[in-house]
Amino acid sequence: MCKNPAMRRHRVAVLALNHFAPLDFGIPGQVFWAAETPDGEKLYEVVTCSEGARPVRCSAGYSVQPDHDLDVLDTADTVLVPGIHAGRVLKEGTLSAGLRAALRDRPRVMSICTGAFVLAAAGLLDGRPATTHWREAPRFAELFPEVRLDADVLFVDDGDVLTSAGVAAGMDLCLHVIRRDHGSEVANRTARRCVMPPWREGGQAQYVERPLPHQPTGGTGATREWMLAHLDRPLDLNALAAHARMSVRTFTRRFREETGVSPARWLTAQRVQHARHLLETTGLGVEEVARRSGFGTAVSLRQHLHAAVGVAPLAYRHTFRRV
Known part of the structure; x- marks a missing residue:
């Protein structure tokens, strides 16, 4: 419970799809949960949903049981889609009509890694700048030529729609959102709590395959x-x-x-x-x-x-x- 009755926590709804990437799925619950006021008030509430509140299976060989169905998106201030194995889930860029409708007209929508495929398939990225994991960028560009893809950055903030590159860049994006919502002090405390760098600029290059120093x-x-x-x-x-x-x-x-x-x-x-x-x-x-x-x-x-x-x-x- 929130200690201050006048204070309403910002609700982040994580949309879980089959074949989700487990680390991407866990990032919002960890990073947003760690965001607090100086008095220890939690600033965000993270909930998880799936179509029909059905169990969803991840790429690491286990399933999770979300507490909510898609109706919870109507109560969310932010909707976040974790990465998925896009080749298995979004063949030819398709997405169910129910998911398309559920993702539209939300106050703020975010994706981590290949979750951008879901946003693009729902039509949310048409004509907008976005990013995804550098390795999946060629396929993304082929499926969604109308999206202004930038595969060389960690994340893209386009106001009400935000996308990140792979895995750890999702943490950078969540921290960026906390900084945008509540300022540097809260974001820096959150970063310390999560033992992560307080800031990496969104325009920083993704860590694509390149030789590392031998020493x-x-x-x-x-x-x-x-x-x-x-x-x-x-x-x-x-x-x-x-x-x-x-x-x-x-x-x-x-x-x-x-x-x-x-x-x-x-x-x-x-x-x-x-x-x-x-x-x-x-x-x-x-x-x-x-x-x-x-x-x-x-x-x-x-x-x-x-x-x-x-x-x-x-x-x-x-x-x-x-x-």
Whole structure:
């Protein structure tokens, strides 16, 4: 029960289909459940449903029995579709009329991994940007050419419809939604509770198949931690490579292998995130936020923040700061 009678939990309804991916299925219940106010109030309620409340079987060889049928979607603030084995479930992109109708006209719909096939088959992604697991992207594009597929990102937020790439990217998407709903402080506490990074930008590249460094040690992780601790300083490529005790060429290659992006893009993303955090949680002036996040000037901060989230610093603070 909610301790505060005036506080209504946001209801997330997870739609379970046969051949669902078990980790994808468990992500919303874990991540949204961990989102709390400073006083320990749960902010989300997660319920599970299936057609007719029938048992559904997963790819790991067991079944689950949802508590609800599709009627519970009428009470949901967000509907989430976990990944499925699309080749087995959505042959030729078909979907039952009941599921099509059930998914339409919802306040917010999300998918993890190949759950995007379900949203596309229901017609929810026509003409919209979306993503899915990089390995399934060619088949998705063939089945749903009207969707603006971007297979190179972790997740896509198109307002009332959000899609993520494979597996762990579903956690990034859920955390992004918590940040969007309740701000950085709640999202960061949730991330700590789930022992996961507090933020990876949606535009970060998916981890497609690529050779990894042969050495188990000597990576760029320690330098990334150092970068995070010194975001307010000038951090050029030579200084980063020197910290990692590598040549610039080796450092750049290793960094991209380990993160999927260049050092410059990763650093900019972290600075934007830190600036967002300061705008949400402090009353610092824009110039000071720019200095502390490493952008130097308010003009530079404004340009980078607008490129990332489409608004200026003061507009962002007004919209997202939780008083």
